[in-house]
Amino acid sequence: MLDDVFPVPTRALIRQGGRACFYRLVNTSPILFQVQSGTKIIMANDRPLRLEAGAYGLLPDYQPLTMENIPKAPRNYQTVALPVPRQLFEDAYARMGSIAVPSRPLPASASSLPEEAAVLFDYCCQPGNLARLPGAIAKARLMELVTWFALCGAVLGEGQSPRLEDRLRQMIESDPAFDWTLAHAARSFNMSEATLRRRLAAENTGFSEILSDTRMNRALGLIHTTTLPMAQVALEVGYDSPSQFSARFKERFGVSPRHVRSGSEHFERIGAEVERSGADALPR
CATH class of the missing domain: 2.60.120.810 (Jelly Rolls)
Incomplete structure (x- = not known):
């Protein structure tokens, strides 16, 4: 317990x-x-x-x-x-x-x-x-x-052995605005930078990819659950430039941060594929 x-x-x-x-x-x-x-x-x-x-x-x-x-x-x-x-x-x-x-x-x-x-x-x-x-x-x-x-049928499956990627995500989530580097992460895990890089490669990922993805996931959460201005959301996840943050967010998710919050943009094709795949198997 x-x-x-x-x-x-x-x-x-x-x-x-x-x-x-x-x-x-x-x-x-x-x-x-x-x-x-x-x-x-x-x-x-x-x-x-x-x-x-x-x-x-x-x-x-x-x-x-x-x-x-x-x-x-x-x-x-x-x-x-x-x-x-x-x-x-x-x-x-x-x-x-x-x-x-x-x-x-x-x-x-x-x-x-x-x-x-x-x-x-x-x-x-x-x-x-x-x-x-x-x-x-x-x-x-x-x-x-x-x-x-x-x-009622919602049972959580067995836990998997935590991957190094998962542990790294947890560390970055603790302070996504921090200026994380490969050296910081390697010291936290008591390994050399070369070893960390090699072990992440074995999981088909890399430090920069996980850092960026964790920050974007955190940004999406802030946009979904708060009314913070976009400039503040950008700062919360380590971006000093709102325009750079917006561009990275759109690259990651296919829509701009403002579309997620207000729905002011045209919906892009990125979401239509899931809707079609679900239509064949599930009632509308």
Whole structure:
């Protein structure tokens, strides 16, 4: 079990004005979520999972996912997301005993979540509720919520051995605005720069790629969950130039930061492919 004193999860309210598809998004914690307005399509292993407003789901940790968020006029797309430590999933499943845990973490929907579970989800997502509780009680509430999701079909797959890339992402996420270098990372992992470079290459990636991708994922999160000016978002992820940040963001995600927030641009083809692939397998 986790210690009685643990970081209380904080829910995020994700809003998006323009339709967009985001490739290779990686969460560093499992996430329970509810789509409140619009439609969410998640692609993993070439299999689409479509969730309409009101649906609940589970996103795994450290699995690159393609996610398309589609607003439904006149409202923006909106989802509430609650990160939950992986250890609580494992503890909850151990207590259930008979739960079948998938060998690989994949996104899943929680079908027919009962009202009691929906009320508990809302309670855990309300700011301050869990923080006011003793640590043991807060963990028990979260484990109950995880159990409800599992009973409704949303079970988190087995954890994978953390890759060096995952550990590097966690380090950069702690301060994405810091002037990270390969030398900093190598010292943190007690290895030479050459060894770090070689081990990342064995995972088909590199330091600069992970640094840029982690910063862009963080920027997307800030745009989704805050009203910070774009210039401030750029600074938060290590870019002094808003125009350079905007160009890098569009290169990474295919749409500008302002389109994500306001939907003011024409929707680009990057998102249409996921919609078509989902149309053959899932009802509209």
